[in-house]
Amino acid sequence: MxxxxxxxxxxxxxxxxxxxxxxxxxxTVxxxxxxxxxxxxPVDVRGPATAVVERMGLHAQIQQAATRATGLAIVDPSGRRVGRIPIQPGEGVELPRADLARILADAARDVAEFVYGDTVTTLDDGGAGVDVTFEHATPRRFDLVVGADGVHSRVRRLAFGPENAFVRHLGMYVATVALDGPALDERTVLMHNAPGRAIAVHPTTGRELAAFIFRARHTSHADPVTLLDDAYRGMGWRVPELLDRARTADDLWFDTVSRVRLPRWSRGRTVLVxxxxxxxxxxxxxxxLAIAGAATLAGALATGPVDTALRTYEHTHRRLTMPKQHGVGPLSHLLVPATEGGIALRNLAVRCWRSAG
Ligand SMILES: Cc1cc2nc3c(=O)[nH]c(=O)nc-3n(C[C@H](O)[C@H](O)[C@H](O)COP(=O)(O)OP(=O)(O)OC[C@H]3O[C@@H](n4cnc5c(N)ncnc54)[C@H](O)[C@@H]3O)c2cc1C
Structure with a gap:
């Protein structure tokens, strides 16, 4: 390769x-x-990803960026805490996604070429290589093309087929936005609910971060701010302030909660990770899983012919991802109960948990 x-x-x-x-x-990236x-x-680095970042020499940097939250407190519309669930750090590290992405990109930048503000437009796999055209850069031929472009992968669309064949919208949306100031309590994530809606403020490190998670059917034509406005209008606590921030932020992340499944992860000289x-x-x-999958793919490519390596990668990594795809449903009922009754029941369970503990 x-x-x-x-x-x-x-x-x-x-x-x-x-x-x-x-x-x-x-x-080239x-x-x-x-x-x-x-x-x-914030995301976790845990399980097989821990050994990968250690081998990259990034363990100390990741530890340094770790959040310090130890609990999730549920608040009512006036901000009064109605219950607190401990967050178990376990063997992993939790850190803001932006920090993890930066640390990994910084590690790779010394050895790989990074091109920002561009994307692929066509892929032509002639067998001996893939001819690629870009929105801005001049066309080039590569021995292997890797789609690491997330849920709505363009590489997947170009090489495997339309998104709706592989991506299932699970009936929820997530939006996140970084806030301006530091948290007063760096140990506690705050969460407020209304039926079908949750809003959480995570203290992260240095700068709070708001996350909106809400239930809605697929409304692909509406813009994110309109969807957020429709979903959260009229809610109490800090919601009006957080909505204002989402409206004016230049880096609002917004997406459906989706599951991606494909019968094969590679076709010819194109592979997805x-x-x-x-x-x-x-x-x-x-x-x-993304870290572990990338390391498995690289390891397979380093030790065998490409066709065998792509099969080995897929066979090995599927065993990790398949069981994880089933956990989203139960978790979503805990985080985003759909009804007032569901919220009351969840809050009662949280209070009982606290008094039992
Ligand atoms: C800014 C951001 C915020 C996120 N926040 C959350 C969150 O709050 N909660 C959550 O569950 N998940 C979130 N995710 C998704 C989460 O990072 C991934 O689920 C996980 O880290 C797997 O990583 P990945 O590398 O496969 O995909 P991602 O981390 O999503 O990375 C994909 C990368 O590909 C880039 N990209 C996309 N399309 C193209 C294209 N056509 N051409 C070139 N580049 C492209 C994206 O900009 C991104 O940098 C977020 C992703 C991003 C990009």
Whole structure:
């Protein structure tokens, strides 16, 4: 594999760029955004991802960026706390997604070429290589093209088919936006609910971050701010202030909660990694899987012929992603109860948990 194009400088793309370049490939990463993004909920680095970041020498940087939250407090419309659930850090580290993406991209930047503000427009796999055209850059041929461009992967659409064949909207949306100031209590994530809607403020590190999670059918034509306005209008607590921030933010992240499933992750000399191949969405587990998947793909490519390597990668990594795709449903009922009764029941359970503990 001498020349590799990775589309997407997210969690999977940067991790893969690092490992492939370290193994001697000439790696180009093309990223649609003009630069690094500031939004995104805190995510975990855990399980097999921990060993990968350790081998990259990034463990200390990741620890340094770790959030310090130890609990999730549920608040009523006046801000009064009605219950608190401990957050178990377990063996992993939680850090803002933006910090993780930056740390991984910084590690890869020394060994790979990063092109921001561009994307692919066509892929032509002639067998001996893939001819690629870009929105801005001049066309080039690569030995391998990797789609690390997230849930709505353009590479997947170009090489495998339309999004609706592989992506299932799970009836919820997520939006995140970084706030301006630091949190008063860096140990506590605050969450407020109305039926079908949750809004959380995470203290992160240095700068609070708001996350909106709400239930709605697919309304792909509405813009994010209109959807947020419609969903959250009339709610109490800090919601009016947070909606204002979402309206004016230049880096609001907004997406459906979706599951991605494909019968195969590679076709010819094009392969998918991270959310593009197997998004499990919600609560950040996707980042650990993206890191692990990228390392598995790089490891397979370093040790065998391409066709075998792509099959080995898929066989190995599917065993990790498949079980995770089932956890979203139960979790969503806890975070975003659909009715007043569901909220009352959840709050009661939280209070009982606290008094039992
Ligand atoms: C800014 C941002 C905020 C996020 N916030 C959350 C969150 O709050 N909660 C949550 O559950 N998940 C969130 N995610 C998704 C989460 O990061 C992923 O589920 C997980 O990290 C898997 O990583 P990935 O590398 O596969 O995809 P991602 O981390 O999504 O990275 C994909 C990258 O590809 C880029 N890209 C997309 N399309 C193209 C294109 N056509 N050409 C070139 N580049 C392209 C994107 O800009 C991004 O940098 C967020 C993603 C982004 C980009």
């Amino acid at each position: 001498s020349r590799v194009l990775i589309v997407g400088a997210g969690i999977a793309g940067s991790t893969l760029a690092y490992w492939l370049a370290r193994d001697g490939a000439e790696v 093309v990223e649609r955004a003009g630069g690094e993004r500031s939004s995104g909920s 991270g959310d593009a191949a197997s998004c499990v969405s919600l609560l950040g587990e996707g980042s650990s």
